[in-house]
Every structure is written in C-alpha cells, then in structure tokens.
Amino acid sequence: MRAAEKFDPEKGAKFSSYSAWWIKQSMRRALSQKSRTIRVPVASADKINKIRTAKLELKERLGREPSEAEIAEQLNLTKRTVKGLRMADFRTFSLNDPIQKGEEGSFEEIIADTNTDTPDLIIEDNENIKRVKGLVHKLEPREQRILNMRYGLDGNRPKTLEEVSQAIGRTRERVRQIQLQALKKLKDLLEDQELEKKEAMRQAKEAGTLPVNANGKVIRAAIPIEEISSDCFGYGREELLNCTAPISTLGLSSRSLNSLSRHDIRTVADLACKNDAFLLTIRYFGEKCYQEVRDSLFAFHERQFVRKRK
Template sequence: MSSAPPKNPPPRDSDEGSLRIYLREIAQTALLTRSEEIALAKRIRKGDASARTHMIQANLRLVVKIAHDYANLGMPIEDLISEGNIGLMKAVERFDPHRGVKLSTYAAWWIKQSIKRALANQSKTIRLPVHVVDKLSRIRKVAVKMADVLGREPTDEELSEEMGIPRHKISQLKTVSLRPSSLDAPVGDDDRAAFGEIVADESALDPSEMLRDKALRKDVLEILEELDERERAILVARFGLDGEKPLTLEVIGKKFKVTRERIRQIQNLALRKIRAMLQQQDIPTRHSDEEAFDETHAADPSFGPSQ
C-alpha cells in the first residue's frame, strides 16, 4: 500500500524557526475522534491511500510529544521525529480498531520502538542496547521532574534513591548517553583527538568516584596536569579539589560563559581522558558492565505486536 509520506521536520542543520514552522503545519490537521479513526481504518484496509495519509498527519503531534521524551540521548530532535514518523506509519498500516485499543495507544508503542532502535543503532562502532536507551529516557524524565521540585539539578544520589537504581549505575548510564556517535568522531575544541583515542571500557574505575576518594585523590591530581587548562579548571571547581565548596554546573557555566550542558560535556570528556590514563597505569577496576546494565527491558505486551 503506498501513499504520500508524512510531513517530516526540517534537516538538523536548518534553523530553529523551520522546526517551529513544521509544528505549526502539523497542528493544522485536526485530531481524530474514535468514530473517525474507525472509518479511516476501514478505508485504509480497502487500499485508500488518502485515508492513510490523513490518519498519519492527524497523529504527527503524538510523534513530536514522544520524541521529546528521548531528547539529549545522542540524536537531534529532528531525527527523533523522523524516526518516530516511521513507527507511526507502521502503526497506521497495522491498526485494527476492533481490538478495542485507541490508535494513539497502539501507535505510541510503534513510535517508541522506532525511536529506541534508531538511538541504539546510531553508531556502527558503539551500540547501545534498547533497554539501556529506555533507562536513559527514564532517568531524564525523573531528573526533569525532580529539578522542578528541588529548583536545581538532582544529584546522582538523589536520582538513585528516587528510582531505586544504584548510584554507580546512574553515573555510568549518564556517561554512556554522552558518547559521540563514532569512535572516529572528533572530541575537544580543537578536534585533534578522536573519541577512540580516549574511550575506555565502561568497567574501568569511575574517575569521578576517585575524585571523592581521599586515598586515591593524589593519583588523579597528578593526572589532572595532563588535561588542558579549561578541563582542569572545570574539574577542580566541580569536585572542590582546591578545598573550596564544589560548584554546580550552572555556576561554572556562568563563569566560563557557556551553558551548563556544555560544562557537563567538558566535564565528562575530561573524566573519560582520566579514565583512559588510569587504565594505562593499571589502576584496578571497581564496576563491571554486567553490574551496570543487568536489568532487562521488555515491551508492553498489552499492545506490542512482534516485528
């Protein structure tokens, strides 16, 4: 069955205004009532391409809503929306209103699966299991809610207590989410080093833990001298290595005149460099990959068809 594809968001290199135009365009198609869904589904089963297009376009806002739940996990929002649109098209083709499930409920499963697969497969060299992508999305949602309540970014310890996930797993999952899409991707402001040159096994001792461990801090302080001046200054401020109170990402960002997300990226890049250097010095490991990712993820069986 073929028909015109749904409207897709502008390419990632388009300006933000183009995305707003796309959102306004898809909002022009009214949401469907239950009876309209049933009528369109019947026409689609008879091969009506215009009915298929109408049903897809009436649900593009659902894709945007779900795509935002997976933002900041390694793909631009425009790409997430495009992947979600693919899932929506599959859902529309398979939707059977007689199963007693609303299209939005049924389509949500397909949209999420499409987005999660894209996130998991975005790198040919570093692949994230779908269940890890799912956990990252959950962590982000909880962190946003807690930030609204606390008035600040929650710590890993607070996220751990709220979600019932060990603190070291929270830290490792957040580190994974910041990986570049390829081992050959340039890192650092001068783009001279590739990620493959500094990436370390996730089982390596977490250097952020070492910065808090007085017995091991001396080793890390020596390695800090190998970092560039800005990376070193950010870690010193973030972990209070100069004896002062540790500063938040936002405060450090204002000091360097960049966003707190940029400070987080530089911080994690510096920690990865430290981890690589620690491995070269045969510093013993503390956590294993199995410990970090031992929870499994299963799709909701209530409306998740097999693919």
Template sequence: QEHIKMEALFTSMSEQLGREPTFREWAEALKIEPQELRRKLKHAKRCRTNMVSSNLGLVIKVARKFGLKGTTIEDLIQEGINGLLHGVEKFDTSRGFRLSTYVLWWIELSVRRASVKRSIMCQVPMHLFDTHTRVLKTRARIFEERGTFPTNEEVATILGTTAQKVHLAANLMRHPKSLDDNVPGCDNVTLLEILPDPEVESSLLVAEKALLKEQLDKVLNLLKPREKEVLTLRYGIGDGRDRTLEELSHHFNLSRERVRQIEKRALAKIHELGGKELLASFVKTFTTNTDL
C-alpha cells in the first residue's frame, strides 16, 4: 500500500509539473532521503515479485478451468498473469481480504475474456458469455435431476430472464462453418458451390418476369401509340427507369398538365380492360415507381 501511495504521488507530480519529477524531487515530496526512497522501492519490488510468484499456481488452475476450443493454455496463463499483476497493484490489506481471494477475481476476469475472444470469431459481450455459462449449468443440473432437458421457458424462469435471451445465450458459442467445408454426404461438393449467386436471377424469376411482360404488352397494345409511350416511359416499362411529368413534358414537347391527362386517360382504359393490377405488379417488380 505504501508503494501504491508513492506511485500515486509520482503521477500527481508529473501532472502538475508537466514532466516526470526527478528522483530527488520525488523523495523531497515524500519527506524522505533519496537513499530511503531507493530502499523502499527495492523492497516494494521484492514484495510484489513474491506476491506474484506465490499465486502462479492459482493462475494455472484458472487457465485450465476456463480453457475453450481455439485457445492454448500458454496464452491463458499469460492473460492470467496480467490479471494477477493488476490484482496485486489494487490489493488493499485494510479491507480484510486475503491476497489469493482478492486476486482470484482479477485472474478469472482476464482469463475468461481472453478465452472468449480467442474461441469465437465474433466479438461477444462478457455479460452474454456469463449468461451462456449459467444457462448451460442450469440445463445440466435439471437434466441430472429428471433425466430430460428443460425448455428455454423453464430455464428463463429459473434465471429470471426471457426465453429469447436463453435461446441466444445457449447458441452463443457455436463455431461458424467454413465455406470450404464439404456438404454433409458429398465429399466432392463444398458449401461455397451450393450457395446461390445474388447477382444471378433464378430461372423461375426470369420466367415469371417474362410472362408478366408478355401479358402487359398485350394490354398496352390496345392503347393509342402516344398513350402507350407515355405509360411506358412514365413507369419505366422496358428499361426500369421511370420518368417524371417534367421529363415527359420535354420529351413530347407538351405541358405537364397535358401529359398528366394522357396518363390518366391511359390508366382509365387499362382499368376498364382489367389490366390495372397487372401494371401495378409489373411496376412493383421492375421499377421504383410507387405512384400506382
């Protein structure tokens, strides 16, 4: 604790001076001789080393306890030592705890965090990992008691949470599949090979669009040439780009109101012919126009 206070004073002086204090300035602030400060620092370092070395066995025990797939015991021991060092720095004898009891929490925290980060590809909050552990333990305990696994609702009631969170936590540690893995039962086919290409339309969709276009063309051919052209350009039939009334007025060299009237008359004819739903379906499928 004395060493912690000395370090705190050193930090405070650095902030006040805008630089690190000299060894003599540090000793004067502590109201001791530089030789005495040097002796105290050596003693603190020796004590710290002894405290760490005497709890290395605890680090190894925790590392073995929390090791998960994808982690190595050496990595977890290193993380545990980091937690031990932090715990030693924070240890306060005035609180009445034993050192081993206090540093155990810091060791477990460091090891668990490292274990989670290294065992799964996606970043997972520690509170979710904690819930995952509690869910698994609860399910195992109930299975031992009655011989059947509990439902998510039963586990949620026991843990005081929701069934949705239990489901999420239970499936948290599933490892992702590689696209290079073979399809079960097919040694020569990978998962990548059976994934649909989002850039290529399915043959069924292509056929549906072709049939829809053919039916719409039959209805549009019953209109006057200008009416057909106005609707074709207005709703992007053919090229998928719908035009505004302003664009059509320039294209036909007519006023916006005149173009609107032609469009309205053409739509009325299509409605009488029973093709309004057909046009609406086509527009929804091929364009971004939402006027219909």
C-alpha cells in the first residue's frame, strides 16, 4: 500500500522495481519487531546488524575475536553503546526448552529458584534457631515469654506488639523496651559463647590435644587428620598432600562441601594440610561435619593408597 501511494509513473521507473524496496523494508521491520521476545527499536536493530557485520570483518582481518573497543572504532560508536547493543542481541529461550535436542530434561529443572531457600540455608537457619533457643532459657521468664511470642520460638505464629501487650498486660511501648533489652542480653550471650569457643580452640592448638567444643568437652575423633597425614599408616605424607582429587570424591554431604569450599578448601591436599583447630573455627562446621570429614578422608586413604599397594 505504501508503494502504491508513493509511486510516481512520471519518474520513469517500473512499479515492480519501486515497490520491491518498500516490501523489503516492511519485511525487515517486521522481523526486527516480531522476531524477538523482547522488542528492540528499529534504529537499535540496525546498529546490531552493523555490529555483527563489523565483527565478522574484523575477525577475518585480525585473525581473532575483535574487542568492543575495536568494533566501536570501526563503526564510529562509543564502547558503551557497542556493549549495550551486544547485550540486547542475546537470544531468549523458554524454560521449557530441552537442554539438548533429542534428550529429556528442560532448563527449568536445572535453574535454581532464587525465591526458595537451599537445603544448606535451611540447615543453618535451624541450627541458629536451636542455638538461640538454648540461650533464651538464660533470660528472665518475662523476657523469654516476650521473645517466644514475638518471634514464634515456641512454634506458634509470631505476634505483634499489640497482641503481646494484651497477653501480658503491659503497654506496647513497655513490651518493645523489654524486647530490646532481651535482644541485647541475647547478643552478649552469643558473643561470649564465640569467645569461649575461640579460646578453647587456641588452648587446644597450643597444647596439641584433641580439639574441644564450645562447652569445653573433648571431641573424640576416630581418625584425626594429623594422623592420616603422617607416616603412621605406612605411606609417605607427600602422597596425600600431593593428591589433587577434588573433595567431592570424598562423598561428603553438601553442607560439609559448601563449608570447606567457602574457605578455599577444594582438593584432598587442601584438606589434609589443615589441622583440627582450623576446621572447627569454620562457621556452621560442627562436630558432625568434623567427624564426617575424618571418616571420609580415612576411607579415601584406604581406597586410594592402602588397597592399591596391596
């Protein structure tokens, strides 16, 4: 229609030749506006096509992938513009698309849901709640009751200041004051507990004894890492310290793996060179993880070194 409206036969051109350009323009514009899930403006789409062409030309001329600065210089654009347009050129896909053609499984099965907590976070939250509940009992009865009601530590629904004030017969402001006072005491108790744990670890390290927990009790490890890393099992220390196998081969739980990975312990060698005191200072790395690491490392040693020599 546009070609018919604009066509002027007095110019001496054929209508078919004239209309072809309008048809091509309409097709390009339709592709630009309809082919992407997220619409890109026509002017930006034209620049994206120019960037693609310039990239291919520079790659052929330079023998390598051109940088954004080189593409920008070629097209007389800013580096920021080129970077933004290349970001807009990414292909979108559906979460229901198969990961690989001809095979089962879609992207929604492997992409994590950021709105839900991971098992590790759930475990950490449960441990923190358990730890707080153990310290709440050291507060005064009225403070315990208010914290239990406000935060649902007793298993019930957390209540508002108004609901708590009606339940205990105090004003909302007084409930708020008692709550802040109880939280401060709770924070001090947590800090004291951490200091006691660090002091116990320091003393255990200096004395060369088995490590103790926050309550001062000795942790009975079946196979201390120091023993596994020595010559008492009939193999050289260098064998284990030079083992580059990832710690995932030890068969550890996800909680232990994540705790160790956060401290850049990724191989068996990294783990073997750490002592007991260091491991027990890792956050959320409790006695169960401590014991699991030792048992798994001992089993790995038996499997990889002792049995092979036999």
